[in-house]
Amino acid sequence: MKKMFLMAAFCCTAALQAQDYYVVTGDNVNVRSQPVTGKVVGKVSSVNSFTGWDAGNGWVNFRIPSVSGAISDKFVRKVALRDFSRSMLGEYMGKAPLPVSYSMGTLSEREGYVVLQVTDYTEPDGESGLRGHMSHVYAGIPNKDGISFTHYLYPYSEDKPLVQQMADAGPLEQPYEFVVTEEGELRAYDRVLELQKSAGSQGAKMTERDIYMLKGNVKQARLIRVYPENMMKSLQEEEDGNHPLCNFCNIMRFSPDGKITYYEGQKSTVGKLEQVDSFTYTYDGKKVAVNGKRYGQPFQATYTREDGEFGIRYEGNFRAGEFSAGLIDCQYAVNMDGVPFHVVYGSTTPPFVAYGNGESYEATFRYGENSTLPESMDFSLDYGGDSWNYDGCEIRAVKTDEHGNWTERMVYVDGQPIFKEIQTIVYY
Incomplete structure (x- = not known):
């Protein structure tokens, strides 16, 4: 279940530069290994388009599966993108x-x-x-x-x-x-x-409720996850107290239009749950400001929130305490049934709701006849350069409310219970 991976720091010029989407306007246009004097490494035509970045002096760098290099900006035009619907x-x-x-x-x-x-x-x-x-x-x-x-x-x-x-x-x-x-x-x-x-019609935009699979006009959701006590003790002993699995209680509040406005996180490996996170979210158009505390230290974030019918994108920065800070660049997506197949919840990525003690919690869901309630899942937690993976988890004993949201469920691995979840929901 535990998987080691190497964390590497590197600098990518393309990632640091502003990127735009370009459409090729000519046919049989040369692509060079570098601007102006580079040798011709391929050709593109008006059916080609790509994400590129300004290489200076009237040239654009890009990379697609068939060729990569530089193209004169005389043969491309920059286009804006819009939401898929x-x-x-x-x-x-x-x-x-x-x-x-x-x-x-x-x-x-x-x-x-x-x-x-x-x-x-x-x-x-x-x-x-x-x-x-x-x-x-x-x-x-x-x-x-x-x-x-x-x-x-x-x-x-x-x-x-x-x-x-x-x-x-x-x-x-x-x-x-x-x-x-x-x-x-x-x-x-x-x-x-x-x-x-x-053959379709425009739908409503995705909200933070959708990220957490909440249907209807949810005002507050309180999620409690509990792992078997003997399992928790064993894992903590094996990892010298550094295993990211922990019991937790997440409380989230939402505005009438589905935006998250408050989050409180409580955690415990054994014993009583203790409050760890407490954040409030303030909205000014597309701009979001987050203020609160994590482990008693100040936590702030500012970012833009771009929402579409099937996705939400966040870009900005955060600061946690005196020494931890970073950039925000992440997005969530739902499938055509309005629920996610795959999510990554991070402690340093909006909405900052934690599902354990690690840096991130990643889950893949599989659905059956009920296309909005998963029947099984894989999940993993990353912490300190290690990853703990739990695959093929069966979701059983699911109870739901009148809105179709689950209120209780058990999750099993290899026939053995791994955790129980209870969700209490308040509606507007």
């Missing part, structure tokens, strides 16, 4: 690199995932007049600005469960990322798709 489901036409002449496809939702079915057609053959074609099917999850397709499905069946097909196919080495441009196009590094007929 359910209204973008529907029928599409578009383009891909030669020899593709045009593409036709559909974007749909299935089992909480987004499914792209697209067929590429070549120019007619000179002798027969027939067009060659090739079809592709991708499945993935939405985010604030687009879709991250994680699986390529071949063959694809409408009759077989999608999750089973994804498990059989295995994930792509790198997700096939699409963004939504200000013009409403869906763009990947090598493809552009334009919506012809919408």
Whole structure:
């Protein structure tokens, strides 16, 4: 269950510089190894787009799977991105690199995932007049600005469960990322798709309630998690008191529109719970200020909050006590059913709600017939350069309230109970 990993500090120039999204405006445009005098390392065309950063003197650096280098800014234009919405489901036409002449496809939702079915057609053959074609099917999850397709499905069946097909196919080495441009196009590094007929409608924006799987007009949620006492004692002895698992109680309050306004965290390895965190959240448009205490020391954070239908992004900085400070750059996403497949809760990333004594708590959820209540999960905690992993956890004995929120559940690993959770919810 324990996994060691190496923590390394490094500096990446691209990450430190402001990045923008660019669309190539020409065809057969040279990409050079470095601005102006670098050798030609590849070519791009108007179907290509990418995240790039200013290299100075009228050049832009970028990296995509097919080529990386520098391109003159005479052949690109900077575009803004907009939120992905359910209204973008529907029928599409578009383009891909030669020899593709045009593409036709559909974007749909299935089992909480987004499914792209697209067929590429070549120019007619000179002798027969027939067009060659090739079809592709991708499945993935939405985010604030687009879709991250994680699986390529071949063959694809409408009759077989999608999750089973994804498990059989295995994930792509790198997700096939699409963004939504200000013009409403869906763009990947090598493809552009334009919506012809919408099959969906715009939905409500994601809130902090969604991050914690809370349905309805929740005013306050009080979550208690308790691990078996003998297990806690054994783990603490093994790790000299440094195991990140602990009993905890998290109290969160929300505004009527779903923003978190207060958080209180109580923790204990054995014995009585003691208050560790107490934060208040103040909103001024997209700007958020957090003030409070952690382990008796002052805690402050300021950041911007960008919300979309399927994602929330936070960017800013925090300071914890006199010696700990850092940057904030994180986001959360929900699937097409409005619940997360995967989350990472961090002690130094908004909303700063802790699920143990470690720096972060990571969880992956799997759903069954009830698409909004998970049946199983994997979770891990990171602390001091180590990671403790608990995979294949079954969620049993689930009780719910009239709003569909769970109020009590047990979690098992290898048939043995690992923790119990009780959630008390107050509604507006």
